[in-house]
Amino acid sequence: MNKQSTTDPISRWLGLALEYVNSDLDVPFWSQTISFWLIGILILASIRGFLLRAAQVFSRVSINNEDSTIIILALIMGTYFLSSVLLIRVNLPKQYRTIITHAIGDIEFRFYHRLFDLLFLISAIS
Numbered sequence: 001m002n003k004q005s006t007t008d009p010i011s012r013w014l015g016l017a018l019e020y021v022n023s024d025l026d027v028p029f030w031s032q033t034i035s036f037w038l039i040g041i042l043i044l045a046s047i048r049g050f051l052l053r054a055a056q057v058f059s060r061v062s063i064n065n066e067d068s069t070i071i072i073l074a075l076i077m078g079t080y081f082l083s084s085v086l087l088i089r090v091n092l093p094k095q096y097r098t099i100i101t102h103a104i105g106d107i108e109f110r111f112y113h114r115l116f117d118l119l120f121l122i123s124a125i126s
Helices: 009-021 026-062 065-092 093-104 109-125
Strands: none
Touching: 009 026, 026 065, 065 093, 065 109
């Protein structure tokens, strides 16, 4: 199962739209810019939703120790950040993929992508 595509969806749609308009717009630049902003908006909305849900859970459980609450949230947010980077890496162009691979180190990306797919499937079924 090879998920790495040659072009991202925004570049594909922008290229198709510009075929009919006959514009001299720089498709790679604008598709990367639009993708960057959309991913940022999605991540911020997801983090906001998670923090609101976590606040509800912590108020119901009534954890009075603020230090343990902060540590738990920091661990979960760190895990979320790493999983977001791994998933975003799939849709990046090859030149940027190598930058993330070099920054994270030598890990088995396919293993984590399969694990994510399996966990997503299990959570969707249940």
